[in-house]
Amino acid sequence: MEIIKNFLEVIINIYSNNPKLLLQTIILITLSILIKIYYIRFRGFMGEFWVKLELRKLPKDKYIILNDIMIKDENGTHQIDHLVLSKFGIFVIEMKNYYGLIKGKEFDNKWCQYLGKNKSYFLNPIHQNFGHIKSLSSLLKLDDKYFISVICFSNQAKIDVKSNSIVTQVDYLNDEILKYKGFLVNNDIKELSKIIIQNNIGDKSLRKQHIKDIHVKIKFDKELENNMICPKCGNELVERNGKYGKFIGCSNFPKCRYIKK
Ligand SMILES: [Zn+2]
Numbered sequence: 068m069e070i071i072k073n074f075l076e077v078i079i080n081i082y083s084n085n086p087k088l089l090l091q092t093i094i095l096i097t098l099s100i101l102i103k104i105y106y107i108r109f110r111g112f113m114g115e116f117w118v119k120l121e122l123r124k125l126p127k128d129k130y131i132i133l134n135d136i137m138i139k140d141e142n143g144t145h146q147i148d149h150l151v152l153s154k155f156g157i158f159v160i161e162m163k164n165y166y167g168l169i170k171g172k173e174f175d176n177k178w179c180q181y182l183g184k185n186k187s188y189f190l191n192p193i194h195q196n197f198g199h200i201k202s203l204s205s206l207l208k209l210d211d212k213y214f215i216s217v218i219c220f221s222n223q224a225k226i227d228v229k230s231n232s233i234v235t236q237v238d239y240l241n242d243e244i245l246k247y248k249g250f251l252v253n254n255d256i257k258e259l260s261k262i263i264i265q266n267n268i269g270d271k272s273l274r275k276q277h278i279k280d281i282h283v284k285i286k287f288d289k290e291l292e293n294n295m296i297c298p299k300c301g302n303e304l305v306e307r308n309g310k311y312g313k314f315i316g317c318s319n320f321p322k323c324r325y326i327k328k
Contacts, residue, residue: 072084114164114221117237118149125241129153131260137277139267140202144268144277152256155247156215159203160240161196165189173230176299176326181213188328192218202276206266207259214251217243292327299325 082089102109115134122132133150151161163169171178179189196216201244204211219240220226228234233243252259268274288298295304295315302319304327309316315327 075325106216110221111164113150114162114237117221118162118240119158120220121237121240122149122151125151125244129155130244131256133260133263136263137274138202138206138263138266140205140270142198142202143280145199146274147203149243150203150263152252152260153247154250154252154256155243155244156209156251157203157213157259158215158217158244159196159200160217160219161199163189163192163224164221166200166221168227168277170218171261172228172229174324176324177328178228185312192232193230196295203263207254207262209259210251211256215247243302284323297323297325299323 089234103208119132119134121134122130125132126147131152133152134148136137136147136150137148138145147159149158151158151160165180167180167182169178169180171191173191173193174192175191177191180187180189193216196218200211200214200216203209204214215233217235217240220234220236222236222238224236226230226234226236235243268277292304296302297304297317299318300317300319300323302323304315304325306313307316307320317323317325
């Protein structure tokens with residue numbers, strides 16, 4: 068008891084002699100509490116922030132950078148994290164702020180994130196990005212061979228992904244982009260970026276609707292899965308034996324590679 072009392076007295080002495088320090092401590096504690104509460108959101112924000120900062124280092128006369136673009140096509144809306152337009156190609160960047168070990172293959176339906184003993188699946192971001200490229204290709208009336216898919220993870224992630232398309236981390240993002248040196252796009256990239264900006268959905272309520280639509284789709288897919296119907300192609304889901312034991316997959320394999328989580 069005596070020790071605690073002495074300790075508190077010392078603390079009170081320090082702070083009463085230095086009110087500035089007290090204020091600093093309060094700010095620091097408040098900030099750390101806020102960061103803990105908003106950690107996930109903050110991490111996401113920082114991830115986007117680092118990518119933006121990195122992309123800004125690209126030579127401005129050769130690369131046009133567009134961030135957080137939302138465009139609409141007949142399949143719905145597409146949210147594209149970052150776009151880099153250049154004569155060397157149009158880089159479509161999907162940012163994933165995931166930590167831990169990331170495992171997957173180019174054509175798998177789902178990839179896996181290992182965080183210690185925890186394992187969780189997420190949709191293959193290459194597939195997701197391919198949807199974005201398709202919608203951009205139809206918007207710009209450009210063949211999809213001019214688009215380059217880039218999946219970018221945070222620097223803290225450890226990546227074990229077999230893929231021919233780019234899967235990288237923030238620190239290596241520009242190196243990957245700068246590897247493309249040959250002229251690929253003949254169109255005026257300023258004109259292309261103008262078309263994208265004109266079609267960008269800036270309206271907040273429309274963006275909210277997009278997020279709602281995604282949630283409805285996930286719920287709908289789950290219901291189909293429960294009824295043993297493949298959400299991807301509509302064929303029957305069946306139990307199959309794989310390298311790592313039994314799993315539920317599409318009966319239309321290998322045409323459809325859907326796997327139930
Ligand atoms: Zn299927």
